[in-house]
Amino acid sequence: MPEVAIIGAGQTPYGDFPLKGVKELFAEAYQEALASVDKGLDPNLIQALFLGSLSAGNGFQLGQLAPLLAGHVGLPDIPAVRVENACASGGFALLTAVQAIASGAYDLVMAAGVEKMRDVSSVQSKYWLGISGDTEYERLAGSTFAGIYAAMARRYMEEYGLKKEHLALVAVKNHRNGALNPKAQFRREITLETALKGVEVAYPFNIWDCCSTTDGAAVVIICNAKKAKDFTNRPVKIIGWGAGSDYLAIHDRDSLTSLKAVKNAAQTAYQMAGIKPQDIDFAEVHDCFTIAEILAYADLGFCQEGQAHRLLEEGVTSLEGRLPVNASGGLKAKGHPIGATGIGMACEIFHQLRGEAERKERQIRNGRTALSHNVGGSGGSATVFIYQREGE
Amino acid sequence: MGAHISVPMYQRSLPQRYRLVGLKCQKCGKINFPPKGTCKYCRASTEFIEVPLSGKGYVYTYTIIAGGGAPPEFTDQALIQGSYPVAIIQLEEGPRIMAQLVEVEREEIKIGLPVEAVFRRIYEEEGVIRYGYKFRPVVPPCKP
Numbered sequence: 001m002p003e004v005a006i007i008g009a010g011q012t013p014y015g016d017f018p019l020k021g022v023k024e025l026f027a028e029a030y031q032e033a034l035a036s037v038d039k040g041l042d043p044n045l046i047q048a049l050f051l052g053s054l055s056a057g058n059g060f061q062l063g064q065l066a067p068l069l070a071g072h073v074g075l076p077d078i079p080a081v082r083v084e085n086a087c088a089s090g091g092f093a094l095l096t097a098v099q100a101i102a103s104g105a106y107d108l109v110m111a112a113g114v115e116k117m118r119d120v121s122s123v124q125s126k127y128w129l130g131i132s133g134d135t136e137y138e139r140l141a142g143s144t145f146a147g148i149y150a151a152m153a154r155r156y157m158e159e160y161g162l163k164k165e166h167l168a169l170v171a172v173k174n175h176r177n178g179a180l181n182p183k184a185q186f187r188r189e190i191t192l193e194t195a196l197k198g199v200e201v202a203y204p205f206n207i208w209d210c211c212s213t214t215d216g217a218a219v220v221i222i223c224n225a226k227k228a229k230d231f232t233n234r235p236v237k238i239i240g241w242g243a244g245s246d247y248l249a250i251h252d253r254d255s256l257t258s259l260k261a262v263k264n265a266a267q268t269a270y271q272m273a274g275i276k277p278q279d280i281d282f283a284e285v286h287d288c289f290t291i292a293e294i295l296a297y298a299d300l301g302f303c304q305e306g307q308a309h310r311l312l313e314e315g316v317t318s319l320e321g322r323l324p325v326n327a328s329g330g331l332k333a334k335g336h337p338i339g340a341t342g343i344g345m346a347c348e349i350f351h352q353l354r355g356e357a358e359r360k361e362r363q364i365r366n367g368r369t370a371l372s373h374n375v376g377g378s379g380g381s382a383t384v385f386i387y388q389r390e391g392e
Numbered sequence: 393m394g395a396h397i398s399v400p401m402y403q404r405s406l407p408q409r410y411r412l413v414g415l416k417c418q419k420c421g422k423i424n425f426p427p428k429g430t431c432k433y434c435r436a437s438t439e440f441i442e443v444p445l446s447g448k449g450y451v452y453t454y455t456i457i458a459g460g461g462a463p464p465e466f467t468d469q470a471l472i473q474g475s476y477p478v479a480i481i482q483l484e485e486g487p488r489i490m491a492q493l494v495e496v497e498r499e500e501i502k503i504g505l506p507v508e509a510v511f512r513r514i515y516e517e518e519g520v521i522r523y524g525y526k527f528r529p530v531v532p533p534c535k536p
């Protein structure tokens with residue numbers, strides 16, 4: 001099976017861009033990705049586009065969004081398709097692209113993600129965000145996306161003694177990281193006190209436990225690793241990947257303190273890469289709500305189930321810790337442009353592994369192996385990727 | 393735009409909404425609720441008989457949905473109540489189900505609280521009131 005390498009990656013800043021639509025956002029990320037290819041890339045070598053997007057520009061182009069965007073950047077002829085799995089749309093677009101290279105069907109393709117969420121009125125937005133859970137039996141019980149994760153958090157508290165303060169520690173850490181990231185939506189630190197006393201959204205969550213709505217786009221260019229050196233002397237290999245699914249409705253699942261889709265995805269990815277969780281130097285994880293990052297720690301094997309909050313207490317996952325998690329600021333502070341999120345994680349890791357963080361304060365030192373984790377809805381689907389640069 | 397349950401779609405689930413009708417697997421004997429095409433327990437059977445559930449159970453976990461964040465179908469309710477509790481109920485027959493809690497103070501809600509199903513108005517959309525199950529704390533019988 002051919003090995004897969006990333007040779008270029010770009011993303012827009014994440015945030016609120018009233019003057020830009022999905023076309024403009026996509027074009028900006030695409031141009032940055034092209035420019036990041038060290039030895040240059042003739043766009044005619046790009047053979048296909050796999051595009052993650054949930055709302056297709058808030059319903060602006062529900063059909064054939066991917067061909068539309070490819071045409072917008074001068075690639076009207078290549079096969080282009082939209083991939084959708086809610087908040088994991090980007091992860092599944094990357095998965096499809098990676099498998100396309102690994103299968104030998106293509107030599108060089110593009111995985112991208114785009115979302116335009118800030119145009120949406122808040123009422124519309126609720127209709128949209130509700131669509132990633134089980135509409136019939138979760139939303140029609142009056143629950144929300146936040147409410148579903150909140151119910152998981154409440155159960156975690158009961159089973160493992162998690163405190164509200166632990167949730168707040170995730171928000172404080174990720175805002176601290178986001179403050180250093182010029183592309184983050186929220187570039188300011190918050191105190192533990194602030195994080196504890198926000199307006200309640202869904203008990204035990206307040207506003208600081210929840211990610212925002214975000215505009216943004218991200219693009220990665222991947223190729224058959226044998227050809228990577230034609231484009232850069234510093235490719236980043238994707239050495240393992242995995243995906244999983246689960247019942248959409250959380251009441252159909254055995255456990256509410258772990259996401260089986262993530263566990264299965266991680267196990268597959270570690271096995272393919274031939275490494276263990278202890279070999280991961282840093283990770284970008286899907287913290288749509290603070291509890292989601294806590295669930296991720298054990299599901300990805302960084303600790304035993306129920307012990308995740310100890311890692312936060314000990315600062316293990318802070319930027320200076322042994323295993324930095326969400327150096328970008330995560331969904332919480334960097335932002336969560338749904339379809340772009342999983343691709344944006346790959347961008348962050350590509351640049352971090354190459355020592356290219358925009359500011360040295362946020363550059364992770366001596367990182368060689370990294371992981372990204374992207375979750376659809378409340379765990380109905382998930383992808384995990386493991387990345388490695390060359391050298392020691 | 394967005395997700396939405398039409399009246400005909402709602403009508404198709406009335407046995408579940410009104411009478412908590414589950415599907416008992418003819419192979420493993422376990423009860424699927426909400427209904428599944430293939431038994432979620434043995435994953436080997438599509439043969440079921442319908443059985444109404446007792447509606448008795450306990451709170452497995454819960455949240456309190458703040459008014460401002462309620463789904464659009466529940467905006468009116470949120471406006472009137474300010475906030476409302478949503479729980480996952482562990483039913484005595486095995487399945488878990490998500491539903492609102494009623495006739496309960498916020499301070500009384502805890503994991504393990506015994507509850508029973510009651511028939512209530514859920515929401516109104518397209519001029520049609522949708523009824524279904526909610527849960528309330530089990531009222532102890534009056535002592536003589």
Ligand SMILES: [Zn+2]
Nearest residue numbers: 417420431434
């Ligand atoms: Zn069965």
